[in-house]
Amino acid sequence: MSKQWYMLTIVGEDRRGIVARVTDALFNGGCNLGEASMMRLGGSFTIMLMVELERSGSELQKLLQPVARSLNLHIHVDSIEGRLHRHREPDVSITVYGADRAGIVARVTGVLAEAGLHILELESDVGGSSENPIYVMHIEGHAGEGIEALRSAMELIECDGIEVNLQPVDTMVG
Amino acid sequence: MAALEILIYPDQRLKQISQPVQQFDGELRSFVVELEQTMRSSPGGVGIAAPQVGCFQRIVIVDLSAKPKIASHGRMVLINPEILSWEGMVKGREGCMSVPDFTGNVMRAERITLGALNENGEPQEYICEGFEARAVQHEIDHLDGLLFLDRLVSRRTDLFRRKNYGSRKTA
Numbered sequence A: 001m002s003k004q005w006y007m008l009t010i011v012g013e014d015r016r017g018i019v020a021r022v023t024d025a026l027f028n029g030g031c032n033l034g035e036a037s038m039m040r041l042g043g044s045f046t047i048m049l050m051v052e053l054e055r056s057g058s059e060l061q062k063l064l065q066p067v068a069r070s071l072n073l074h075i076h077v078d079s080i081e082g083r084l085h086r087h088r089e090p091d092v093s094i095t096v097y098g099a100d101r102a103g104i105v106a107r108v109t110g111v112l113a114e115a116g117l118h119i120l121e122l123e124s125d126v127g128g129s130s131e132n133p134i135y136v137m138h139i140e141g142h143a144g145e146g147i148e149a150l151r152s153a154m155e156l157i158e159c160d161g162i163e164v165n166l167q168p169v170d171t172m173v174g
Numbered sequence B: 001m002a003a004l005e006i007l008i009y010p011d012q013r014l015k016q017i018s019q020p021v022q023q024f025d026g027e028l029r030s031f032v033v034e035l036e037q038t039m040r041s042s043p044g045g046v047g048i049a050a051p052q053v054g055c056f057q058r059i060v061i062v063d064l065s066a067k068p069k070i071a072s073h074g075r076m077v078l079i080n081p082e083i084l085s086w087e088g089m090v091k092g093r094e095g096c097m098s099v100p101d102f103t104g105n106v107m108r109a110e111r112i113t114l115g116a117l118n119e120n121g122e123p124q125e126y127i128c129e130g131f132e133a134r135a136v137q138h139e140i141d142h143l144d145g146l147l148f149l150d151r152l153v154s155r156r157t158d159l160f161r162r163k164n165y166g167s168r169k170t171a
């Protein structure tokens, strides 16, 4: 079997050493690691990891079974067409905040998607006091129809009492 | 004249510290011309440092004239450059001709006062801001064997710093 890339998604309760033990098992199983994104949120842990090896996806599952069992992790394997070096660079950075209320994410991302935004990264958090929570969201993305299209779309959102800051991302290469 | 070859990390020579220029002669000036052509032949490049082409002397070129929307001094040849003062820190995205296919966020001073010699050995002083200040700091780092990879900040830095403060990362 020739080398194949897999997307490995691992979810579980956060505890010390998960990344070390998972990557150790992968290394000992002859895997190559590609890009990875790990996040810890509300006591849970998740990682997406590109893994390359000369075996099938079910063998990759089997390889991780001992670690998964001992750390109580859910493991999901997809074989992917993707490979490394397919980064898409963000050209816009957007911060949104306002009084916490249901629908803010759907409203904002819906309007911006319509104006051509492709979201590359999104993070959000709830702050403020428990009586008056505020919702803060940060997006990095690619403005498919240009930044001006997003600016006009933002005006629609701001009417709803949501603050939106939009900054072009100009990457310095030197 | 052909562009010079650019060293690509993990070439360890990029981590080397460059030496001050002593001789301001014809050889230096023709090297500056070649260095500038190398910078112009890489798409999007607004700066270059001599160690990126394997010459370990403190020579930098920054030129933002291709970005008319950004205020700048245009073409600057900075020899033995020194940052005399700086203020403000701001996050921005950087890439490097010596680190292909990777960009990341880096904190840099927003405004710097810069002393340097030009290719004739004459002292110059510049006040640079924003994007230009960022380019100058990135290039001077090359002279000290530093890449923007040495200064990457987490994408969560801005929004989550206060909350995570003091808490223990377990994973």
Ligand SMILES: [Zn+2]
Residues within 6 Å of the ligand: A173, A174, B095, B096, B097, B098, B138, B142
């Ligand atoms: Zn560089």
